[in-house]
Each structure stands twice: as structure tokens, then as C-alpha cells.
Amino acid sequence: MSFCFHLTRITLPLRTVRLSSTQPKPKHTLTTRSRLNSISVQSRAGDSESAMAAAANSVRVAVAQMTSINDLAANFATCSRLAKCLFLQGSSFRWGKTTLLSENFSYVGAKDGDSLKVAEPLDGPIMQQYCSLARESSIWLSLGGFQEKGTDDAHLSNTHVVIDDAGNIRSTYKKIHLFDVDVPGGRSYKESSFTEAGKNVVAVDSPFGRLGVTVCYDLRFPDLYQQLRFQHEAQVLLIPSAFTKVTGEAHWEILLRARAIETQCYVIAASQAGKHNDKRESYGDSLIIDPWGKIVGRLPDRLSTGIAIADIDFSLIDSVRSKMPIAKHRKPADFWKSASL
Numbered sequence: 001m002s003f004c005f006h007l008t009r010i011t012l013p014l015r016t017v018r019l020s021s022t023q024p025k026p027k028h029t030l031t032t033r034s035r036l037n038s039i040s041v042q043s044r045a046g047d048s049e050s051a052m053a054a055a056a057n058s059v060r061v062a063v064a065q066m067t068s069i070n071d072l073a074a075n076f077a078t079c080s081r082l083a084k085c086l087f088l089q090g091s092s093f094r095w096g097k098t099t100l101l102s103e104n105f106s107y108v109g110a111k112d113g114d115s116l117k118v119a120e121p122l123d124g125p126i127m128q129q130y131c132s133l134a135r136e137s138s139i140w141l142s143l144g145g146f147q148e149k150g151t152d153d154a155h156l157s158n159t160h161v162v163i164d165d166a167g168n169i170r171s172t173y174k175k176i177h178l179f180d181v182d183v184p185g186g187r188s189y190k191e192s193s194f195t196e197a198g199k200n201v202v203a204v205d206s207p208f209g210r211l212g213v214t215v216c217y218d219l220r221f222p223d224l225y226q227q228l229r230f231q232h233e234a235q236v237l238l239i240p241s242a243f244t245k246v247t248g249e250a251h252w253e254i255l256l257r258a259r260a261i262e263t264q265c266y267v268i269a270a271s272q273a274g275k276h277n278d279k280r281e282s283y284g285d286s287l288i289i290d291p292w293g294k295i296v297g298r299l300p301d302r303l304s305t306g307i308a309i310a311d312i313d314f315s316l317i318d319s320v321r322s323k324m325p326i327a328k329h330r331k332p333a334d335f336w337k338s339a340s341l
Contacts, residue, residue: 058313059208062086062099063297065286066305067274068108072118075106076129082307083137098208099307102270102286103145103158103216103242106130110277116194119147119156122169127161135167140206144215144240144270145175155196160213160240162204170206173213174198177221186246187279191217203232208312210234212265216241219255219269222262229263230327235317237265242272248283253295261293264321266312273303291320 064082068075079101086099106126109115120126127146134141141163148159158175176198178191201224202213212234218224219239228234237259243252252271260267266289273284288297288310297310321327 057315058311060309060311061208061268061288062307062309063268063270063286063288064099064101064307065271065273065284065299066102066105067276067282067303068102068104068106068272069276070108070110070114072107072126076133078305079105079130080133082305083133083139083141085307086137086139098140098142098206100142100238100240100268100270101144102272103240104147104272105143105145105240107147108242108272108276108280110279113194115147116154116156119149121149122146122159122161122172124149127169130161131163131167131169134163134165138165140165140208142211142213142238142240142268142270144238145242148172148174150196155194157196157198158191158215159198160202160215160238162206162211162213162238164206171202171204171211171213173202173215174200175215175218176201176224177217179217181217183244183246186244201227201232203228203234209236209266209314212237214239216243219259220251222259225259225263225265229265230330234263234265235314236312237263237267239267239269240271241269243283245281245283248285252283252285253287256287256289257293257295260289260291262326264291264317264324264326266290266317273305291317 066075066078066082082099107115107118118126130141130143143161143163146159146161148157150156158178160173160175161169162171164170174196178195178197179189180192182188204211204213210233212225212228212232214224214228214237216239219241225237228237239256239259248271256267256269267287269287269289271284271286272282273286275281284302286299286308287295288308290296290313297308299306299308
């Protein structure tokens with residue numbers, strides 16, 4: 001599943017340990033699997049001396065991955081386990097905790113129309129349960145693709161909700177680009193048949209920087225991310241998703257790295273993973289990508305349930321934007337209207 005001090009970047013090979021083991025945790029890069037909850041944790045961090053020496057430039061974040069089903073209680077139990085897993089990494093989050101959960105984190109229906117049956121307003125019991133989880137775990141939660149009740153019984157909104165560590169909803173974004181696609185070699189999707197499209201671009205300030213808030217299919221529309229970077233001054237792009245297996249294999253990583261490079265933002269992308277039911281399968285491969293396009297957080301198993309941890313380094317954002325000053329070179333919209341072909 002599911003920003004302000006500097007930690008030195010380490011690119012050592014991954015090592016595997018058990019959370020229940022008595023051996024000391026390595027200082028650098030590790031992969032952890034808990035026997036208690038079978039959740040993978042992949043972390044990249046610098047040593048403590050380097051971290052303390054540059055404590056004003058970065059902070060640690062997590063991206064979470066899961067396989068949601070048509071059971072609200074079971075999905076919440078998985079999200080709770082992921083939150084508790086962050087507590088087991090407590091020393092890694094000395095300067096704050098946040099995690100991004102994937103699209104449809106709370107529910108994936110087994111058949112068409114199921115999502116409408118569970119749709120609720122934001123002040124309903126489902127979302128309030130996640131607000132309590134954020135408060136009790138003392139973490140910010142970025143919850144992508146919540147089935148928010150729409151303006152009539154035939155529609156819902158695919159809503160990305162950002163909750164702070166006190167359990168307060170700080171921001172909501174309704175998915176603008178709806179997935180009406182015949183997937184090559186796969187099934188047909190018609191999200192607009194039951195979902196109302198959003199109309200507003202959303203960015204929100206947080207202890208982890210200025211967050212650009214999006215959902216899944218939005219990823220294919222770079223204009224939105226250009227707006228978030230250049231009009232709304234985003235530093236971190238949040239992209240919770242449920243990419244299909246076919247489209248994920250072809251385009252997932254490429255699109256994510258492109259959005260990071262062209263906006264010079266960090267990208268945190270949480271994906272659903274594996275088979276939800278007989279009709280639906282998601283690609284997985286949740287990622288954290290830096291503004292140079294480098295993958296800095298990734299689960300070792302593309303289909304596992306777990307979290308990947310990495311550092312958001314604000315000095316790197318400043319450095320990339322200074323050395324490659326695309327904001328200065330970017331042409332205004334009026335330029336293209338007057339440009340001759």
C-alpha cells in the first residue's frame with residue numbers, strides 16, 4: 001500500500017531479513033518480510049550520521065500495495081496491517097510518516113454495479129474508519145479511488161482523499177479522466193457509465209511538500225501534470241492506480257518515469273496487484289521515482305502486498321530544476337496559438 005530532512009542516497013544491493021529476527025537491522029538498504037503479517041517492506045535509506053547531518057532537506061515516505069476484493073472489512077484489515085508495518089519501521093520514520101494506498105483500496109466489486117452499492121459520502125462510516133486509522137497510527141494517508149456517493153443513485157465519484165495524522169481530511173480530488181477503454185486482448189471498461197468526472201485540478205500543502213493529487217488513468221494525460229507543476233507548484237505527484245495487467249506491462253513504468261522527468265517532481269505511485277476476482281487482474285509494481293526519473297522505491301515482488309520506503313529529497317528537486325531550468329524555457333499557451341506550422 002498506500003517531507004523535510006536529507007538522507008544520503010545508498011545504492012547497495014538489497015538484503016533480506018526477518019522482522020522477527022534478533023539480528024541488528026542493516027543501516028543501509030534492506031528488504032523485510034514479517035512472518036506475523038506476510039507484508040513485504042523495501043527500504044532505501046542513508047546511515048544515521050548522514051541523515052542527522054543534513055536533516056533539513058528530506059523526509060521518508062512509503063508507497064503501499066495490496067489486492068483489494070469485494071469485502072470492505074477484509075480490505076480495511078489489510079490497510080491496517082500495512083499501517084502497523086510502518087510502526088515496525090518506526091526508526092526509519094523519525095521525521096514523519098505518510099503512505100499512499102492504491103486506487104479502489106477499500107473495495108473492488110466482483111461484478112458491474114457492485115461499487116455503486118457500497119458508495120458513501122466522505123462523512124460515512126467507511127471513510128471515517130480510515131480517518132481513525134490515520135489518527136491512531138499517527139500517519140498521513142493518501143487514499144486513491146474511494147467510491148464517494150455521487151449526485152444520484154446511478155453515479156459515484158472516484159475520489160482521492162488525503163488525510164492528515166490527526167485524522168482530518170485535508171484535500172479531495174475527483175478523477176477527471178475516466179477509463180472508457182477496450183483493452184487489447186482484455187475486457188472492455190466503461191467507467192463513465194457509473195462515475196461522474198471531476199472538474200478541478202487539486203494540489204495540497206503537507207509536511208511532505210506540495211502534493212499534486214491524481215488517480216490512475218490521469219497518468220496518460222501530461223497536461224494535468226504540467227498544470228500541477230507549473231500552475232500549482234507541486235513537488236510530489238501522487239498517482240494511486242489499478243492498471244490492468246496488459247496496460248501495466250506495456251506502459252506503467254514508462255509513463256510514471258516520464259511524468260517525473262517532465263515535471264521534475266517526485267512520483268509516488270501505488271498500484272493494485274494480482275487477481276481481484278475471475279474478471280479483473282491488476283499489474284502491481286508500486287514505485288517511488290525521483291525528479292531525475294530514477295526509481296528509488298520498489299517492492300521486490302511486483303505482485304506482493306507490502307510497502308516500499310524511500311526518501312523525498314528537496315535538495316535534489318532544487319538541484320534538478322536549477323540545472324535543467326525547463327520552467328524558464330517553457331513556452332506559454334499563447335505562443336503555440338500563434339506559432340506557424
